[in-house]
Amino acid sequence: MPRPACHGTGAGGRRLAAMNLLATENTIHPDWPVRVKVVPDNLATAASLTENGQHLEMHPAEQIAGFRAMAAEGKTPAQTGDLLGYSPRHVQRMLKLAGLAPVILEALAADKITTEHCQALALEDNPDRQVQVYEAACREGWNNKPEV
Numbered sequence: 765m766p767r768p769a770c771h772g773t774g775a776g777g778r779r780l781a782a783m784n785l786l787a788t789e790n791t792i793h794p795d796w797p798v799r800v801k802v803v804p805d806n807l808a809t810a811a812s813l814t815e816n817g818q819h820l821e822m823h824p825a826e827q828i829a830g831f832r833a834m835a836a837e838g839k840t841p842a843q844t845g846d847l848l849g850y851s852p853r854h855v856q857r858m859l860k861l862a863g864l865a866p867v868i869l870e871a872l873a874a875d876k877i878t879t880e881h882c883q884a885l886a887l888e889d890n891p892d893r894q895v896q897v898y899e900a901a902c903r904e905g906w907n908n909k910p911e912v
Contacts, residue, residue, distance in 0.1 A: 806837040810847045824858065824882075825873035831855050832862040857883070865891035868898055881906070 787794045803811065813822070813830045822830070827850075834844045841855035861869075861882045868885055871877045877898075885894045 806834075806839070809833050809837065810839075813848050823873065824861075824879045825869060827858050828862050828869065828872075831858050835859060835862075860886050863889070863891075865894045865898075867895055871898070877906075 783792070783796070783798065787796065809830070813834075830848075831841075831844055834847075835841075839847070840852075841859065842852040844850070845852045845855045861872075861879070864872075864882055864886055868877070868882060872879070872882055881901075885898055888894050888897060
């Protein structure tokens with residue numbers, strides 16, 4: 765029987781890992797038939813984000829990357845919000861942060877700064893200037909958590 769084309773896993777990564785483990789342990793044969801649903805890339809992105817969002821609240825850095833990917837696929841903030849359970853305004857706010865300098869987004873992903881810090885830095889459109897302000901704030905002892 766010819767092997768089917770290879771596809772990425774948009775959702776079900778844990779199930780795939782479990783199946784691979786079962787195959788490694790010889791509990792199932794490596795060619796065990798598995799039902800899959802092949803969908804266009806744009807739907808796979810939405811399915812993946814939805815599944816991840818149902819497990820845990822997505823980290824803001826993951827939201828930014830995911831919302832940016834969906835925008836690149838042509839989804840409006842309202843469509844993205846409807847698919848993933850966020851308000852269109854929230855999606856718009858996070859998309860604004862997608863334009864931040866990569867070093868700032870990396871700091872957000874590493875929990876070195878907060879979404880609120882990013883919102884302040886996003887007031888500056890120039891990524892080089894964003895980095896200058898961020899680095900100056902770090903030198904001055906910018907707290908990780910803003911005062912409430």
